[in-house]
Each structure stands twice: as structure tokens, then as C-alpha cells.
Amino acid sequence: MTLQMIIFVTGLSLLFGILLQQDMKTFVPYVTLGFVGFHWMIGMINGGASSITGSGAAIKTTPGPLSIYSLRVFANNTIQFLHDAVVVILVLILFQVTPTASLVLVPLALAIIGINGIAVSLWLGPVVARYRDVGQIVGSLTRVLFFFTPIFWTTESLKGQQVAFLMGWNPLAYLLEFFRAPLLGNWPTMAVLIGTAVVTILNVIIAIVHFSHTRDRLAYWL
């Protein structure tokens, strides 16, 4: 998978770097961090969507806390992310990205993305168990999100354009920027900090309310 990530990130950087006439020295680390972070988050969303329906047999026969299935999705995708992190480190060294004090935010960013991943799985898994077509909708949405998330383009490049308003509604954009900016030696903007906090708080509240409300019904829906 790491090799697959190298091929994909190289192709993406070369294609859009040339098309958008970007400086490769800054563009390649930007795209690499963006795609690796996005891949981790999308993996948890897609995995979270099928966390309950994909474990129907185990849920119906094995007593135990149902949150274990969300934690499993988190663990699987985080192990995958740690493999991908090798690519990030290589790129940061190769492209001589100078570390700054902003690196202290990286553990917090990782923890926040992890918490959001578990939370989304806790509410989305039961939603898909109740309404199976939501799983297909999530699959389509995540594919579209790849283009609507600043992975190979920057939010600055949208300034003054109407579509910039739409980007403000993409929760992944805030989380991704909160993860990427410190690794590139920048501090996240106030808008990113507020957006990350709002997304995380809402996500966790929805997860607690919805999961505790549906937990006892899940075995009946499988």
C-alpha cells in the first residue's frame, strides 16, 4: 500500500503541479500531506459506514460492547495511515521542509482526526444499518469530496470565487488543514481552529446521542 501511495502522490503532484504551474518544492509536500490525511479520514468514513452491517454475524452472536466495531475501523485505518506516514516523512526530508515550533500541534491534530473517525463510525454505522442505501450515498459523496477538499489545490486560490463559500461547508477541509499546516511549518489560521473545534464537538455529540439511542436496536436491523 505504501508503494501504491508513492505512485499515486507522485502522479497527482506531477499532473496538477504542471497543470496549475506550481512550484514543485512546496507543491509536492502539500499534495502528499493532503492526500495521506484525506485517505486516512475517508477510510474511517467508508469503514465506519459499513462497521455494523459488515459485522452482522458477530454482533448477533457475540455479546460485548458494540463500540468495538468502530474502534476496529479506527485501528485498521490508523495502521494503514502509519504505513503511509513513511511516504510523508520521505517527502518532507527530500523536499527539505524545515520543521518549526508548529510541529507541537501535530499530536493534537492526529488525536482530533482519530476522535472524529471513531465518532463518525459510531453514528454512521447505525444509520447505514437502518437505511442501507445511505452506504451507497456515502460512497458517492466520498468520491466527490476528493475534488472538493483542498488536496491538490489551495483555499487561497479560490479567493473571490463563489465556490469558496461551498468549501466552508466541507468539514474535512478544516481537519485536513489542521493536520497539514503544522507539518509544513505553518500555524493553522483562526478559521481552521474554529472550524476544527465546531466539527469535532458536533460530531462527538451526534455520535453519543445517536449511538446510545440506537445501540439496543442494532441486532434487530441485521
Next chain:
Amino acid sequence: MSTATPMRDIAIHLDDVWVQYKLRNAHHYNLKRSISNLLARRKEQPEVITALQGVSLTIPRGARVGLVGPNGSGKSTLLSVMAGALTPTSGKATVNGRILALLGGPGQGLDPEQTGRENALALGVRLGETPSVMAERLDEIQEFSGLGRRFDHPVYSYSSGMQVRLRFTAITSIGADVLLVDEGIGAADTEFSERARERLADFYKDSGTLVLCSHDKNLVGHHCTSLHAIFRGTVVVTES
């Protein structure tokens, strides 16, 4: 609690347990359809199936109870409620002590892509054991199950009997106060069935509580000291 048995001597207590579920077709699981029904004020009420009707039951600690009844009578649902895998629609199920359940078909809960060893480890962890404790038991599980080298092969290559061996051995390798078995050793061969019987006997000799659900009267008669006959979701006969 209606019984005079002190709470500490009770393994399982069911108080007026009802289980009702909606018989949903594919379109009942469809969000688009549900929204269009809501907008059109169209009602599509799925049929309600009553699997258990006000079951009240007390199983003392160390008891060996057999559940018998025809197909669809509610035996497996009752075991699922006892196991805590299914929350009753109404009523209360109380279990004292650690409970282990061997429910469902031979491969239920096993990951076909993983090896027998990996599945045994994952099963133990899901049931509350730590990975290190479960890892120490893997050699014993391999030996008791009789899977030999096949223990390291993916489960999709197993026969039904081999899957039964793996599940039964992995689950019963874990210590518990209450063991629930739902036709758990039906597909295994005579040689393994005999060893499984011995293991069950070892379990209840150490004052473990056993609830066994089976159509095999010999199996129930061999292990159980009391019998509950279930019919249409209610306990109709209790014999000691």
C-alpha cells in the same frame, strides 16, 4: 424478583421478557423510500413478529438447563437475550457472572479470510480477553480442535465441521460462569463430539451454569438436569 432464591445464587433471571421485531423487506431499509412515504403520507407498516412472549425464568448458579422446542419456537432468541446479544423489547434480563455463548451457525462470527489462529485470537479479544492471554492459549486450541496444520489456513477453506471445532474450542477455552450453547457441536464428527462432551462436563463440574439448546434429546439428556420446553415464544413445560 418472584423467586425466593437469593440473588447471589442466581445465574440468569428473566423477568417478563418480550422480543418483537419488525419483518422488514428491502424497501423498509431504504431511506429514499422512507422519505417519499413520509412526504406522500403513505404508511408501510412492516409485520411485527413476536419471538418471545413474556418469558420469566430463573436459572440458579450451577444448573444445567436444556431448552427444547420446534423450529421457530424462540429457543435461539431466548439464548441471544440471555447472552446479551439481543436487548429485549420489554422486560429485563439479568445475568450474574461472566457469560460465554456459542450461538448461530458453524461459521458465525468467523472471518473467512483470516486463518483459524487469527480467528481464535480475534474471537477471544471480542469476548473480553487480552491479546496476550489469548495468544498463550492458541497452542492448546490448535491441539484440542484437532485442526493441526489447517489451524494456520484461511477459514474459507474449512468444512462446516472444522469451523465448529474452531469456534467451540476457542470459545470454551475462555473461563466463564455461564455457558450458552445453541446446537453448537452438531456438524462435528463423532470423535470431536465426544471430546466436546467431556469439555462441557468439565465446565459444569466446576459449578459452571450451562444452558444447552438442541434438538438432540440424547445430548440434552446427557448434560442437563432440567428441561424447559418452548413453544411459540413461551415456556410451556418445565421438568427436572
